Amino acid sequence: MPRQRDGSTVERIRELLPGMPAAQRTLAELILVDPAGVARTTILDLSERCGVSTGSITRLCRALGLSGYAALRIALASDPHAPRRGTWDGEVGIDAEDGIDHVAEVVARNIGRTVAEAIAHLDLTDVERAAKLTGSAGRVLVSGVGGSATVASELQQRLYRIGVPAWDWSDPHVALTGIALSQPGDVLILFSHSGRTEEAVAMATEARKRPATTIAVTNDPSSPLAELADIALVTGVSQLGFQHEAVLARHAQLAVVDLIYITVARTALDRTTRSMEVTADAVRTRRSNAR
Structure with missing residues (x-):
């Protein structure tokens, strides 16, 4: 020994x-x-x-x-x-004396580990089922609060560009109104890392009364949001303090966005190709020709 x-x-x-x-x-x-x-x-x-x-x-x-x-x-x-939680070096893994090369190494390592961990924890059968419902939905309603709102917006923009009728609502009142008016075949996708954000739980609760299918993207399988959803896509990444909540949680959610978007796109390839061609053509004239 x-x-x-x-x-x-x-x-x-x-x-x-x-x-x-x-x-x-x-x-x-x-x-x-x-x-x-x-x-x-x-x-x-x-x-x-x-x-x-x-x-x-x-x-x-x-x-x-x-x-x-x-x-x-x-x-x-x-x-x-x-390092202890609550301090800069303890939470971030970088101190004031570190050079930019070390900062870059820590950021790359932590993002890579978070994405790999998120993908490893996901039930890919559920991801595929969620993508199939999303791709064939009459309307896709996407929402998140705080940092999750930016991820929700990212998914909406990607889906919209490939011909999926998707709306992104960061205002909880507007989102609740849209959920109340949902129809059979509609899909609601809610992002909340903790699964305990009050507004997201309220939306999922309202959706339980309606015909839309609710998909939750969360880190906690035992959270109220996961329990209310029809499909819970659980990232399950480990706690990493400041980085985890402020930065790394978004990368775990974006990994799910990538999986859903790519799966939807490849299962309706003709629609995806046509939509991307016409949308690219529509914005081409708005690009600067300056060199």
Whole structure:
């Protein structure tokens, strides 16, 4: 059994990170981003979260000179050098002295991990079913509140361009009015990362009284929004504090937008091709010819 070295566990992980095998590197990067969160996580939950075996976790512990995962949790919980939530470096993984190259590396790594994690958690059968209903809908009503509103708008614009009659409502009152007037064959797509946004839950509740099919894009399968929806597309990305709520949640939602849009587009390829040609032609004259 390797003897534990003196010094911070987090500092030791940073030191060993470049030479780690891929599975251990995934674990190590998560620990560096959220050591306190890992300290509160069971070995089975961490294994599922990172997509690695419990054996890989144990091997990382031994490489750090620790007797096992229990020892790692204790070390992280008591590590004075571990970043803490509520601080800039703890939440973002970047401190004031870091150069732009490190900033770019952290951003790319975190976005890539979030998108991969979101795709891995999604039930692709449900995604395909949601896309089929969306592509054949009489009307698609899309809505989100706050940061989710920008993602909802992105989906509406993409669908509209390929000939799907889609409306985006960020005003909850207007959205509720549209839902109340929905008809059989209409589809309502609601975005809420937490699944607990009051306005989104109110829309889903109203939709339960109406003939439209409700699709929820959320991170929490046990949330009120997921339970009210006919189809819940659950991203299930791990908590990453400031980045998670302010930035990374949007990337998880956009991964779902891409999947729905591309699936709708390819299943009605003739309509997609015609629509993209005529819309491109319509805006071509508005583009500047200046060089």
